[in-house]
Amino acid sequence: MKRNSSRSSSYDHVVVGAGSAGCVLASRLTEDPRTRVLLVEAGPRDKSLKMRIPLAFAELFDSEYDWAFRTEPQKQLDGRSVRWPRGRTLGGSSSLNGQVYCRDRAIDFRSWEPGWTFDDLLPYFRRSERSSYGTPALHGDAGPLHVTRPRRPHRLTAAFVAAAEQTGLQHVDDLNSEPGTDVVGHSPLNQWRGRRWSSADAYLRPAAKRRNLTVLTDTLCTGIEIHGRQAVSVTLRQGSQTIRVRVDGEVILAAGAISTPHLLQISGIGRPSDLTAAGTTVLHELPAVGHYLQDHPLVFLVRACRRPISLYGAGGVRDLLSWAVLRRGPLASNAAEALAFLRTHESLDGPDIELGFVPGPFVDGGYGTPTAHAMSLAINLLQPVSRGSIVLRDPEAAHPPRIDPGYFTEPGDLNVLVEGIRSAMDIFDAEALAVHAGDWMDSPAPDATRTAIEAFIRRNASTGFHPVGTCRLGSDNQTSVVDTSLRVHGITGLRIADASVFPHIGRGHPHATVVALAERAADLIRAQHP
Incomplete structure (x- = not known):
């Protein structure tokens, strides 16, 4: 520029x-x-x-x-x-x-x-979007911000979507269409022809x-x-x-x-x-x-992949060439290729948990170095009650x-995230995804007690950005x-x-x-x- x-x-x-x-x-x-x-x-x-x-x-x-x-x-x-x-x-x-x-x-x-x-803001959502999802009443098609489907979702992502359906979630094509309370679908993306x-x-x-x-x-x-x-x-x-x-x-x-x-x-x-x-x-x-x-606080569950088909190791010469020439291949993935939204209690009028599926290992919130083929699932608390603060240290602008x-200063937040982890484990164990899943990696045991899951959250929870x-x-x-x-x-x-x-x-x-x-x-x- x-x-x-x-x-x-x-x-x-x-x-x-x-x-x-x-x-x-x-x-x-x-x-x-x-x-x-x-x-x-x-x-x-x-x-x-x-x-x-x-x-x-x-x-x-x-x-x-x-x-x-x-x-x-x-x-x-x-x-x-x-x-x-x-x-x-x-x-x-x-x-x-x-x-x-x-x-x-x-x-x-x-x-x-x-x-x-939402109705007041809908014209501005539409004005901003150049969406590939159609539905003119909900989406714009002439704005500057590209909104697209993933170009070629990973086969493990398809397995996750199918597994979520097997646990009772509804598969929807457009997660921005006010789709309901318990749904799963591929992530809408700010990409254009395979690039951010x-x-x-x-x-x-x-x-x-x-x-x-x-x-x-x-x-x-x-x-x-x-x-x-x-x-x-x-x-x-x-x-x-x-x-x-x-x-x-x-x-x-x-x-x-x-x-x-x-x-x-x-x-x-x-x-x-x-x-x-x-x-x-x-x-x-x-x-x-x-x-x-x-x-949105979140935790990741990571589970080994039985076959070497995940995004682990992406970024070699072949992958770079595929992305550079065709804007395709593993490097065109945004990582969180599919999302699920669900309620931890049926009395709720909207989802309180988001699950983000990554067809590869996502270690330490993106800061760690993966060591093996794996699948990751981010469990995201959508409606936390806890609140915090941003306060200056001194008058210097350059000092953070x-x-x-x-x-989790409000105990109810921890309770909801525990239930979210249990729902995520159910999806991992559903037939469509279980055939690809190996051992759990730095995750609670499948039969873990609430106390053990809470301890896992305290050790691993991070920002949802x-x-x-x-x-x-x-x-x-x-x-x-x-x-x-x-x-x-x-x-x-x-x-x-x-x-x-x-x-x-x-x-x-x-x-x-x-x-x-x-x-x-x-x-x-x-x-x-x-």
């Missing part, structure tokens, strides 16, 4: 964070050639080939493209600190994730404010040559300047150089559920006790900043905040940060459009909802600044 070299000291709007939302905002706002937009990204350009190869995403963890956050030690996880990878490049986490495009369900928006129902299709690919690259768009990479936003109750400028750091940029319209934070509240806090906006403890002057009291954090997801909720949308400025137009309570010219505004974690993968939310945010901004 060509970076705009004509830099001004003032812009109509400054967008902080070039991730899933920031790329959308930069593209949509600069459709009007009169609107000057600066897009600021802390990380480098998305130039790695591993971002294009679907199966290579875990190799980007702990790289220059990853914030490589770590949580505070988690009491309910035997005192472990958990790795939290987040994208630090153009496209943000959409350049590092597993490419699954799975919307939150209609019931998930019941906890949002009026005006933010990030927000940068979809939105930013087509807009890159616009004269009214400036994109700065390797540039850290170190603060928002507030005069009275008005956001007037941002301070940026490029290496040893500090730059102050005046904003004539709005500062729009799209840095995600960790960095957005952190930036507010270092700018003096947040809970007074958090700010004063870190040596920061309180400029504007908003107690909810950085609080109400939620994530304290991340405390509060995993879906943090949300740290700058919640709502009407009460004591329990939320932004209003229904995504404007920060009490401050003019400051808006937030990313996963931090989610009032409650949904049952999907946040990227899809974040893109739709950013599409709507662009409309809200343009309406206020015609």
Whole structure:
């Protein structure tokens, strides 16, 4: 991508964070050639080939493209600190994730404010999508974001889908069609012809040559300047150089559920006790900043594969050639090729567990090195009650905040995940998959007691890569940060459009909802600044 070299000291709007939302905002706002937009990204350009190869995403963890956050030690996880990878490049986490495009369900928006129902957001889902799933009432076919089926799912994935059906789940073709409560299907993907299709690919690259768009990479936003109750400028750091940029319209934070509240806090906006403890002057009291954090905790079950047919060992010369020439072969897999959604109790009105099937070994959340052919199943807690926080350590923007997801601080979350593991074991033991399955590898024994399964969870649970909720949308400025137009309570010219505004974690993968939310945010901004 060509970076705009004509830099001004003032812009109509400054967008902080070039991730899933920031790329959308930069593209949509600069459709009007009169609107000057600066897009600021802390990380480098998305130039790695591993971002294009679907199966290579875990190799980007702990790289220059990853914030490589770590949580505070988690009491309910035997005192472990958990790795939290987040994208630090153009496209943000959409350049590092597993490419699954799975919307939150209609019931998930019941906890949002009026005006933010699923029906309100559906036109924006449709506007964003270039979907291969048809069904025009539900999907778009002319948007910039490709949504496709897996090109050639693995034979073990077909066995998983069949096994899930054998346990009573319904096979559906489109997991984004409000498919029901207990279902299984192949993962909808942000891919195009066998390569990843990030927000940068979809939105930013087509807009890159616009004269009214400036994109700065390797540039850290170190603060928002507030005069009275008005956001007037941002301070940026490029290496040893500090730059102050005046904003004539709005500062729009799209840095995600960790960095957005952190930036507010270092700018003096947040809970007074958090700010004063870190040596920061309180400029504007908003107690909810950085609080109400939620994530989908998950654990992996791994089982040996009887024959050498899994994705173990993918990446050799033959596989690289197949992907480079045909965009096919093992490297075109996104790993989690199929998903199942199920309820742990039939009284529930929606699924509370997601199962993600990987036709290969996925060790230590993608950080470990596989040693043998295997199959993996991620058990994901979809509706956790536990909440945590993001709190600054000190006033320095380059220092990561304290991340405390509060995993399993509510005991009911652990109970639900135990039942999810038992359901996953039932699918592994169903005939269609059992014929491929060998010994369990670092998993509870099939006849394990609840106590043994709970101990397994405490040893192994990790992030589901879906943090949300740290700058919640709502009407009460004591329990939320932004209003229904995504404007920060009490401050003019400051808006937030990313996963931090989610009032409650949904049952999907946040990227899809974040893109739709950013599409709507662009409309809200343009309406206020015609």
